[in-house]
Amino acid sequence: MNSREDLLRRIRDALVELPDDERVVPVPHATARPGSGPERGDLAELxxxxAERLAQHGAQLRRITAAAIPDRVDGALREHGARSVIAPDGLPGEWLARWAAAEGHRIVPDSPLATASETEQVDAVVTTCAAAAADIGVLVLDGGEGQSRRPSTLAPDCHVCVVRAEQIQPSLPEVMDRLDPRRSTILVSGPSATADAVAPGVHGPRRLIVLVVE
Incomplete structure (x- = not known):
């Protein structure tokens, strides 16, 4: 056993002896980077x-109120012609109630047993998000309430994401600073890397509709 292996063994043995609540080492958050974007307090500017960055990816952003979420989700899904929708655990039931009331519309639970091929046959998915980075137009999901824990769940062609205005940060580093580093994250950037891409859907859903609640 070399010195490196001996050191790793000692660390492993020491961790085993610690109580569960002392095995997690807190990770300090970095401070905001100067010049990374608009001031955090100016939500309207963010x-x-x-909206500008999402449009470059071929996605859409619509400003709404909290009371209008069920109506706007229903409208977005009908525009896409969705007849089946994945609903992740924790997604408020009332958000899909109006859409689901129509004949022929079906809500599909986000089952961990579902295969990628099964989720691809669903028309759309509706989620919340953990945060959004304004400077590059990226949504971040970390498996929290109303979010997907598996990339395959986001396979449907249409993704409707509800974002609270206060979840928007100026830059991706500032977003990551505020997330739990123990959670896995999924980045969603829209149909393509650029609005003029010839193959929509390569870098994200073919249609991404972001509903920002102000």
Whole structure:
């Protein structure tokens, strides 16, 4: 056994002896980077920047109120012609109630047993998010309430994501600073890397509709 292996063994043995609540080492958050974007307090400016960046990816951003979420989700799904929708655990039931009331519309639970081929046959998915980075137009999901824990769940062609305005950060590093590093993250950037891409859907859903609640 070399010195490196001996050191790793000692660390492993020491961790085994610790109580569960002492095995997690807190990770300090970095401070915001200067010049990374608009001031955090100016939510309106952040929403404008996010809308601009999402449009470059071929996605859409719509400003709404909290009371209008069920109506706007229903409208977005009907525009896409969705007849089946994945609903991740924790997604508020009332958000899909109006859409689901129509004949022929079906809500598909986000089952861990579902295969990628099964989720691809669903028309759309509706989620929340953990945060959004305005400067590059990226949504971040970390498996929290109303979010997907598996990339395959986001396979449907249409993704409707509800974002609270206060979840928008100026830059991706500032988003990552505020997330739990123990959670896995999924980045969603829209149909393509650029609005003029010839193959929509390569870098994200073919249709991404972001509903920002102000």
């Amino acid at each position: 929403v404008d920047l996010l």
